Amino acid sequence: MGLRESLRKLKEEEEAQKKLSVKREVKKELTKLKNQIKTTTKKCVMCSRDAQYSIKGSSEWYCKDCAKECFGDLSHLKKT
Ligand SMILES: [Zn+2]
Incomplete structure (x- = not known):
């Protein structure tokens, strides 16, 4: 070549x-x-921002901040 x-x-x-x-x-x-x-x-039920977390068996959605505020930690929550 x-x-x-x-x-x-x-x-x-x-x-x-x-x-x-x-x-x-x-x-x-x-x-x-x-x-x-x-x-x-998905919208956060607290502040209607984009939500990434939900409670198992529930149709309520939370953004990271609200989920932390309401539940303390995110381990109980299902992440999308
Ligand atoms: Zn929120």
């Missing part, structure tokens, strides 16, 4: 790598967005 050809090949591989990492970035952003949508559907 000549130098010119191997250089071309190296460049091609570089491009392919770049495309792959862009794909990965997009996928990551999409997952983040999906998670955001999921969490924004």
